[in-house]
Amino acid sequence: MTIGQRIRQLREESGMKQRELAAKLDIGEGFLSKVENDQKLLKREDLKKLSEFFNVAHSDLETLWLANKVYDLIKDENQGLEALKVAEEQAKYVRK
Template identity: 95%
Template sequence: MTLGQRIRQLREESGMKQRELAAKLGIGEGFLSKIENDQKLIKREDLKKLSEFFNVAHSDLETLWLANKIYDLIKDENQGLKALKVAEEQAKYVSR
């Protein structure tokens, strides 16, 4: 699940309309639509607001946010998946 999909899910489960959540975040409804459709990435500082609005773990939203950033970085690279696997191995090595 992407961050945008999770935000939409949380919003819909709470019965909130896009315009309501957009107003709480101080962004436009169109921008929120793009976030929910994974065309734009929400600001990192807004993750705390979302976690409080929907009573979900900030760390879960932040994980999805970081995953989106990583995907955006490698999606158009021919060696993107290979590089991601190498980075994963490096992260395992460093954390030992």
């Protein structure tokens, strides 16, 4: 699941319209539509607002948000998947 899909899911489960959530986040409805369709990314600070609105863990939303940023970096790279594997190994090494 992407961050956009999760935001849409949370919004729909709460019965909230896009315009209502957009107003709470102080963004345009069109921008929120693009966020939900994974064409745009919210600011990191908006994740805290979302976690409070929908009573979900901030860390879960942040994980999806970061995954989206990583994917955007590697999606058009020929060696993107291989680079992601190397980065994962480096992260494991650093955490030890």
